[in-house]
Amino acid sequence: MRCPYCNQADSKVIDTNHDTRGGVRRRRECLSCGQRFSTYERAILATPLVIKQDGTREEFDREKLIRGIRISCAKRPVSAADIDRLVGEIEATLQTMGKAEVPSRVVGDMVMASLKELDHIAYIRYAIVYLGFEDLNSVRDEIDRLLEGG
Numbered sequence: 001m002r003c004p005y006c007n008q009a010d011s012k013v014i015d016t017n018h019d020t021r022g023g024v025r026r027r028r029e030c031l032s033c034g035q036r037f038s039t040y041e042r043a044i045l046a047t048p049l050v051i052k053q054d055g056t057r058e059e060f061d062r063e064k065l066i067r068g069i070r071i072s073c074a075k076r077p078v079s080a081a082d083i084d085r086l087v088g089e090i091e092a093t094l095q096t097m098g099k100a101e102v103p104s105r106v107v108g109d110m111v112m113a114s115l116k117e118l119d120h121i122a123y124i125r126y127a128i129v130y131l132g133f134e135d136l137n138s139v140r141d142e143i144d145r146l147l148e149g150g
C-alpha cells in the first residue's frame, strides 16, 4: 500500500479494526515521511454465472431479476423493499455456494420459494411466465397444493 503523501511503498500498521461487514480498516504510518493514513480492505464475493436453458452463460443480472419479480407482483401487497431484500438474499445465497456457475433453474427455484412465502398470487404468476408450466393442469395442481396449505 503506497503512501498517499509521498508514494513510498513502506508503511507500518499502527492499528487494525474489523468491522461487522467483514471489512478491515488499518491505520498506517508511512516509514518515509511519517504521515498517517487509513486503508480499508473488503473481500469481494463473486456471484456465479447463470447457465441458461440453451446452455449459454450470462452474468447474474440483479436488475433483470428485480424487473421480472416486479411484474409478477403488480398490484399485489409486496413492496419494492421486499423485492430488493428478496433478490439481495438470493444473490447472497448464490455467492456463499462458492460455485463458478449455476443453472438458471436454481435461481428460478429460489425466487419461487421466496415468492411462495411472500405472496401466492405473485408466486403463481412467476411460475407461469418465467418457468413456463407445461400446461394449465400443472398450474391448477400448483394452486390446489397452495390451497391445501402444502
Ligand SMILES: [Zn+2]
Pocket (backbone or CB within 6 Å): 003, 004, 005, 006, 007, 008, 030, 031, 032, 033, 034, 035
Ligand atoms: Zn509518506
